[in-house]
Amino acid sequence: MIYEVECWSRWLLHTRFRGPHGKEALDFLAAIRDRVLDRAQLRPGDYVLDVGSGDGLLAFGALHRVGPSGLVVVDDISQDVLDECARVALTAGVVNRMKFVRNSATSLSDVPDGSIDAVLTRSVLMYVQDKQAAAAEFRRVLRPGGRISLFEPISRIKVDRHRFGINPGPIAELAERVEAAFRLAQLPETDSMLDYDERDLLRLFGEAGFSRLDLELHIKSRCDRRDSQWFDAMLSRQANPRLPSLQEAITSALTADEAAAYIAYYRQAVATVGVTTREAFVYLSGNMGS
């Protein structure tokens, strides 16, 4: 299997926190990290596996909690992000308490059966088409009594909404063409980011043999007025590596005059009507019966 992995390192290491709201995003992630780690009930000496580690948000947090007698196995499909984690670990003097493996979540072949106390993952299953295979692998690598703790967005909640939650009114036809460019990149019916919800995750992990599952669903909606600087950041932001930026979608779908009308409409609307965001995500934890 050939992984399209370059997109991950580019997006994770270089573009994800670009723009004036990078600090906000980092604070948001730190709160998620702490909650995932709390729910995993890590203990000193535990062996922990972080699946889809990215730049090590969970892995480095876990390292602190398992202490010098524990081990953190850092897994990702991207060699570049693993190299970056290893570089940070080396600099911090903790590389001997970590192990780095390049496996897909659906085939953790470098992790032996029953060798792990807790599997952690954040925003990775959303990119995995065969989530059932991933759940089975998490079970395989866990010791009896081992735990999972994960966080995943439920992105389906965003399908079929107006961009920025704003009625496009007079530019509806232009807006539809821009949205079609996004749909082309990510088919809502079959894309791994959009084809599941919280009940699917609960069912998948139940069927994989986890007992005592505990799922917290968070749904948030808010409306805020936003300025031109925010709008410019949104134009260039790539929400995930599979999608074009808004500017790229506009350029591919509209003529220059149409693009100017589209941008002018939304630039004004975000400042006057406001942007309504809606997001849903879950924390899921569970045990393997001992």
Ligand SMILES: C[S@@+](CC[C@H](N)C(=O)[O-])C[C@H]1O[C@@H](n2cnc3c(N)ncnc32)[C@H](O)[C@@H]1O
């Ligand atoms: C949104 S990032 C999350 C990174 C990290 N877990 C965090 O909390 O910051 C998704 C990560 O999953 C990795 N990934 C994508 N598909 C994967 C798969 N099938 N198996 C393992 N890792 C995968 C990507 O390389 C990327 O590092």
